[in-house]
Structure formats: C-alpha cells, structure tokens
Amino acid sequence: MRRIDRRMFWWGRRSGWGQSVAVVEDESEASLVVRATQRDTDAFSQLYHLYFDRVYRYARLRLRNPADAEDVTAAVFLSAWRGIDRFCPKHETSFAGWLFRLAHNTVVDRYRRLRETVSLDGPEAPSTDDVAFPSPEAELEWRLTLVELHKALQSLTDEQREVVLLRFVEGLSAREVGTIMGKHEGTVRGMQFRAIEALRRALSLAKARPAGG
Amino acid sequence: MRSRWRKRDLLVDDYARIFAVQLLALDGGTVPDESCAADEENGGSNAPMRDDLRLVAALRAYQVPHSERSAARENVRARLASAITLQATVVPGNTAGDELTHVGAARYWRSSGWRGRSRVAAAVAAVLAVSVLGGWQVSNAAAATYPGSPVYAVKRLEERIALATAWSDQRRGQVLATIADHRLYELTYEAGQHDLPMMRTLAGEYDSAMRSLIDLTATMQRDHEDISVLLSGLTHELSTESNALHAAQIAGNSSLSQMLTSSVESQRHAISAGHLDVMLPAPGKPQDHLVPPSGIAIPPSTRSGQGASQPSHQNSGTPGTGTNTGGHSGSGTSTSTNTGSGKGRHDTHESQSDHGDEGDRASLNNDSDSENMAHEQASSFKSTAPSAGAVTRDAASASSRTARHTTSQLPAPSPQRAASASQTHAATSKTAISASATSKQHARIAAEPGVPTRGASAHSSRQL
Numbered sequence: 001m002r003r004i005d006r007r008m009f010w011w012g013r014r015s016g017w018g019q020s021v022a023v024v025e026d027e028s029e030a031s032l033v034v035r036a037t038q039r040d041t042d043a044f045s046q047l048y049h050l051y052f053d054r055v056y057r058y059a060r061l062r063l064r065n066p067a068d069a070e071d072v073t074a075a076v077f078l079s080a081w082r083g084i085d086r087f088c089p090k091h092e093t094s095f096a097g098w099l100f101r102l103a104h105n106t107v108v109d110r111y112r113r114l115r116e117t118v119s120l121d122g123p124e125a126p127s128t129d130d131v132a133f134p135s136p137e138a139e140l141e142w143r144l145t146l147v148e149l150h151k152a153l154q155s156l157t158d159e160q161r162e163v164v165l166l167r168f169v170e171g172l173s174a175r176e177v178g179t180i181m182g183k184h185e186g187t188v189r190g191m192q193f194r195a196i197e198a199l200r201r202a203l204s205l206a207k208a209r210p211a212g213g
Numbered sequence: 214m215r216s217r218w219r220k221r222d223l224l225v226d227d228y229a230r231i232f233a234v235q236l237l238a239l240d241g242g243t244v245p246d247e248s249c250a251a252d253e254e255n256g257g258s259n260a261p262m263r264d265d266l267r268l269v270a271a272l273r274a275y276q277v278p279h280s281e282r283s284a285a286r287e288n289v290r291a292r293l294a295s296a297i298t299l300q301a302t303v304v305p306g307n308t309a310g311d312e313l314t315h316v317g318a319a320r321y322w323r324s325s326g327w328r329g330r331s332r333v334a335a336a337v338a339a340v341l342a343v344s345v346l347g348g349w350q351v352s353n354a355a356a357a358t359y360p361g362s363p364v365y366a367v368k369r370l371e372e373r374i375a376l377a378t379a380w381s382d383q384r385r386g387q388v389l390a391t392i393a394d395h396r397l398y399e400l401t402y403e404a405g406q407h408d409l410p411m412m413r414t415l416a417g418e419y420d421s422a423m424r425s426l427i428d429l430t431a432t433m434q435r436d437h438e439d440i441s442v443l444l445s446g447l448t449h450e451l452s453t454e455s456n457a458l459h460a461a462q463i464a465g466n467s468s469l470s471q472m473l474t475s476s477v478e479s480q481r482h483a484i485s486a487g488h489l490d491v492m493l494p495a496p497g498k499p500q501d502h503l504v505p506p507s508g509i510a511i512p513p514s515t516r517s518g519q520g521a522s523q524p525s526h527q528n529s530g531t532p533g534t535g536t537n538t539g540g541h542s543g544s545g546t547s548t549s550t551n552t553g554s555g556k557g558r559h560d561t562h563e564s565q566s567d568h569g570d571e572g573d574r575a576s577l578n579n580d581s582d583s584e585n586m587a588h589e590q591a592s593s594f595k596s597t598a599p600s601a602g603a604v605t606r607d608a609a610s611a612s613s614r615t616a617r618h619t620t621s622q623l624p625a626p627s628p629q630r631a632a633s634a635s636q637t638h639a640a641t642s643k644t645a646i647s648a649s650a651t652s653k654q655h656a657r658i659a660a661e662p663g664v665p666t667r668g669a670s671a672h673s674s675r676q677l
Contacts, residue, residue, distance in 0.1 A: 041297065048290070048293070052286050052289070053276075053277070053282060053286075056277060056282060056285055056286070056289075057275070057276070057277050060277050061275075066281055066285060067486050067487075069285070070285045070288055070289055070486070071428065071486070073285065073289050074288075074289045074292045074293060074296075077289065077293055078293060078296050078297075081293070081297055113382075113428075113429070113432055150275075164272065168236075168268075168269045168272045168273065169272045169273060169275060171273065174233075193232075196265050196268060196269070199268060200264060200265070200268060203268070
C-alpha cells in the first residue's frame with residue numbers, strides 16, 4: 001500500500017494534480033475553438049458535433065423529459081455561439097469547462113423557472129438501440145444496472161448530482177467543476193466522495209428493495 | 214468507507230489522489246479491476262476504490278438512447294441554424310445610430326475606451342434624466358422610435374428594466390409580448406430602410422422574445438397556472454407576425470419574408486413542443502380579424518416597384534361583412550400614390566372604395582372591426598396588470614400604432630367615417646388608458662379631412 005501510494009503520489013505530481021485530468025483537448029479542437037471565436041460557422045458546427053452528445057446527456061440527466069433537455073441544449077449552444085468571442089482559453093480552463101458552465105447556468109435558470117425538482121419517477125429507462133450484447137442475459141444485466149443507476153442518481157442532492165455528472169460522467173477536472181459550481185477545488189474533491197458514497201448506497205438500496213419487497 | 218481507510222492509516226487526501234490517478238487510467242482505457250489488482254496482491258484491500266471506479270466506469274458508459282439522441286440532434290441543429298441565421302451574424306457598424314442598439318452595444322463597450330464610454334454614459338444619463346422629467350411623454354415617444362433614433366436607447370432600457378422587475382410570470386410574459394411587438398414593428402420599418410444587418414439583428418431579437426414567451430407559457434401551463442392572458446397575447450403576436458409575413462410576400466420583400474418564415478417555423482416548433490393550445494394562423498394567409506402591423510407599408514426588396522408586377526390577388530371581401538384576404542387588386546394599385554412599394558390592405562381599401570358605397574362601408578367596417586379587435590386584444594392582454602409602467606402601456610399603444618399605420622396610409626377619410634371610427638375607437642379602448650389616449654388623439658387628428666395623422670407623416674416621410 002505504501003509503495004503504491006508513493007508511486008501514485010509522484011505520478012500525480014508529474015501529471016499535474018488538480019489540473020484537467022480527464023479531458024485533454026487535441027490540437028484540432030483548439031484550432032476549431034480559435035476559428036469559432038472568429039465567428040466561423042463551420043468551425044462552430046464541428047464543435048457542435050463534438051459536444052452535442054455530452055451536453056445533451058448532461059441536460060437529459062438533470063431534467064425530467066427529453067423536450068426540456070432539447071431546449072436546454074439548444075439554449076446552451078445558442079449562448080455559446082453568441083458569446084464565443086468572449087471565450088478566452090488563457091483564463092478558462094477548457095472549452096468543455098466553459099460549455100458546461102453555460103449548461104449548468106442554463107439548467108439552473110430552467111429550474112428556477114420551472115420550479116421543479118427532479119422527480120423520483122425519473123426519466124424512462126434507457127434503450128439498448130446502439131449497444132451490442134453477447135447474450136440476452138448480458139443485455140438484461142446491463143439494462144438493470146443502468147436503470148438502477150439512473151434511479152439512484154435521482155436520489156442524490158442537487159449538488160451531489162451536479163458533481164457526479166460533471167466530474168464522473170462528463171470527466172471534467174475538480175477545478176473545472178469548482179469553477180462551474182462556484183466552489184473551491186478542495187470542496188469539490190470532498191463532495192465527490194460523499195456523492196459517490198451516496199450513489200453507491202442508493203444503488204445498494206435499489207438492489208435490496210426488490211428483494212425485500 | 215472513509216473510516217475504514219483511516220484505520221489503514223491512509224488519509225482521505227491520499228485516497229483522493231490515488232482515485233484521481235485511477236480515473237486518469239480509466240480514461241486511458243484501463244479496467245478498474247486491473248488497476249486495483251496489484252495492490253491486492255500485496256495484501257491491501259482496494260475493494261471500496263474498486264467499487265467506486267466501477268461505478269464511475271458505469272457512469273462514463275452511460276449513453277442517452279440512440280433514437281432519442283439523433284432526433285434531438287437534428288431538432289437542435291435545425292433550431293440553431295434558424296436562430297444563427299436570424300441572429301446578428303453581421304454586427305451593425307459603429308455608426309452613431311447603431312452604437313446603442315442591442316447587439317452593437319456590447320462590442321462598443323468593449324472596444325471603446327473610458328472616454329468613449331463616459332461619453333455614452335453621459336448621453337444615456339441625459340436621456341434618462343429627460344425621460345424622468347418628461348415622464349409619460351418621452352416614454353410614449355420612445356415607444357414609437359426606431360433603431361438609430363436618439364431616444365431608442367430609452368426604449369430599450371425601459372424594456373430591460375421592465376423585464377428585470379417583472380414580479381410574476383404573467384407580468385414577465387406581458388413584457389416579453391410587448392418586446393416582441395416592438396421588435397416586429399421595428400423590423401418592418403427597417404425592411405423599408407433596406408438595412409439588412411439591422412433587420413437580422415431585430416429578427417433574431419424578435420424570435421428570441423417570442424420563444425421566451427412560448428417557453429414561459431408552456432411552463433406555466435405545465436404548472437397549471439392561468440395562461441389565458443398569455444395565450445391571448447401570444448395569439449395576437451402570431452397573427453400580427455402572420456400578417457407581416459403575408460404583406461412581405463405580397464411586396465416581394467424576400468429578405469423579410471425569409472426571416473419571418475424562419476421565425477414562424479421556429480415558433481411553431483416551440484408551440485408544438487410545449488403542447489400549447491394556440492390557434493396558429495394559416496401559413497401564407499393574412500388574419501382577417503387583426504390589423505397588420507406596419508408591414509403594410511413594406512416595400513419590395515428592390516426599389517424597382519415590384520408591387521405592381523405582382524400577380525393580382527382577388528379581393529374576397531364580402532360587402533357588409535368586413536372580411537377580405539388583404540390582397541391587392543390591379544385597379545387599386547394603379548391609383549396608389551406610393552407607387553413602387555408593394556402594399557397589402559391599403560390597396561384593398563382603395564379597390565373597395567372604387568366599387569362604390571357598399572365597398573366603402575365594408576372597408577369602414579373592416580377598419581373599425583380590425584382596430585377594435587386589436588385594441589380588445591391589447592387591453593385584455595394587459596387587463597390583469599393595470600398601469601404598471603411604460604412598457605405595459607406600450608402593449609396597447611403598439612397595437613394602436615398598427616391601426617394608425619393602416620389608417621394613415623389610406624386616402625384622407627371623410628369626416629363621417631373618421632367620426633364613426635373615432636367613436637368606435639374611443640368606446641373600445643376604455644380599459645387601456647394609454648391606448649385610449651393615443652387612439653383618441655389619432656381619431657381627433659383623423660377627423661380633420663385632408664390632414665394626415667402625425668404617425669402617417671412621420672412614417673411616410675421615412676418610407677419615402
């Protein structure tokens with residue numbers, strides 16, 4: 001344990017602990033962003049293709065129905081287009097971080113207007129359209145796991161869900177999540193463990209519930 | 214979990230660091246089980262971390278269903294394409310008039326130095342001081358201004374303040390409707406000025422306001438709140454927009470009709486998505502019961518007088534019923550004094566007047582009916598929030614402006630007609646205080662034969 005700990009410590013130092021650990025923007029994306037800041041619609045269109053799935057997934061997991069998620073996604077990209085010339089790579093942590101900050105603000109604004117909390121009913125079960133399964137049992141296992149996961153996600157608090165979604169689902173760094181949520185990086189690190197612990201607990205409860213019932 | 218790790222003399226921070234590295238490995242394609250296996254071989258138990266990593270792997274693998282995702286992608290792309298086309302892709306130049314417009318303002322503030330900013334701030338402060346001193350009169354003047362006018366900034370400021378201080382959703386919806394009304398009014402005016410960048414800006418802002426209104430109405434409907442007032446306002450705006458679109462199509466103004474068509478499509482989509490029970494206007498047809506906005510005077514996109522070369526539209530107006538399609542007849546166009554600008558209902562009125570007294574009466578009925586309807590809608594829309602401020606006042610005055618434009622483009626009314634119109638006008642505008650003031654003033658001016666209205670002279674001079 002000690003040996004691994006020490007090794008991990010130096011690895012962490014080398015890789016820049018606290019920096020963006022999950023999203024590494026490649027050169028083409030950086031150039032796309034630069035072109036988009038100059039109001040290049042083609043570049044922005046490519047960025048849209050790159051980020052649509054992630055933004056939509058985030059909105060879909062935060063909001064109750066697909067129509068709301070669609071609205072939020074459209075609003076996020078429209079805001080991004082309007083304010084792309086304000087995006088400064090030097091000050092912002094990454095384009096993804098900036099985009100998700102817009103998404104976070106849009107969702108919060110949406111919540112404020114909708115005055116709703118995420119229902120425990122949750123969204124409908126995810127489909128298996130684009131996943132290949134070796135056997136029906138594997139499909140059933142996958143589906144059950146994801147449905148449970150989805151339900152468990154709805155049982156978290158708002159902040160915990162935000163951390164889980166941004167940090168673990170979308171792969172943003174603790175600093176980026178902190179910037180988005182207006183919290184310190186260390187606070188986010190603490191929150192992420194409480195969140196994942198709560199999620200695990202909710203999942204085990206979700207598993208125990210059918211057996212008990 | 215954490216206590217268990219503390220027992221093993223591993224601090225939470227260490228756990229966090231290791232976990233972060235494991236996450237990095239996870240992004241690189243390492244399976245959580247493999248990354249924890251080495252530690253277990255050394256007698257350590259990484260079970261909690263392995264469970265956490267499994268959970269994170271499951272979260273990362275989550276995908277929205279493919280069918281839903283692809284449908285959403287296409288929908289959002291269509292909406293974005295529409296909005297981006299409409300939005301200010303071309304920012305207005307830094308001319309004196311454009312500096313204070315909505316889109317140009319942000320760039321201006323960033324680009325200009327402190328001296329320039331203080332100059333603009335002083336100008337805005339002066340205008341505000343005048344507006345405070347002048348009170349209602351300045352606000353009324355500002356409500357009828359166009360981009361480039363010195364008091365246009367006051368109008369925009371009033372709108373922003375009203376939107377920011379809207380105390381309820383219903384009030385917010387009313388303000389949004391008023392803003393949309395203003396933008397449409399300005400858009401049709403700018404169409405006459407052939408200022409394409411400004412038209413794009415205004416069209417984008419109009420569409421944005423309408424979509425916000427639709428979203429708000431849908432939200433309130435979902436919350437089982439009373440949306441009858443908002444629906445009424447929304448229907449009114451959609452009808453006005455439809456009429457403006459029809460007038461633009463008749464006038465052959467392709468840029469305006471294209472912008473409005475995109476806007477209509479976008480709003481239809483939003484309405485259907487929000488499951489709103491709104492009577493949508495039939496595409497390509499004018500609304501009989503509403504007065505078209507200033508779009509009546511929309512000139513064609515070229516100045517060569519395409520209006521006369523347009524195929525003639527049959528006047529389906531039945532004498533006495535006051536219904537017509539708003540098209541223009543060949544005979545009516547030939548008598549027009551505003552040759553070269555395609556017109557909608559004006560020409561219809563002229564052609565009807567050629568048909569004799571019956572047609573004249575029908576035209577009169579039509580005029581007063583449409584004015585009544587516009588005022589009823591405007592007054593019913595604002596009846597729940599009486600006399601709240603300048604922007605609320607503008608909702609009725611904007612509707613009355615559309616009526617004023619309609620009448621102003623007509624030949625000089627006979628005293629009898631004008632008196633009748635003024636009576637009807639005054640009777641129907643009791644609930645809207647400012648609207649009634651405006652319309653009574655208009656009726657008083659219109660009652661003098663041969664004297665064009667103030668709005669008419671201003672507007673027609675701009676058109677010319």
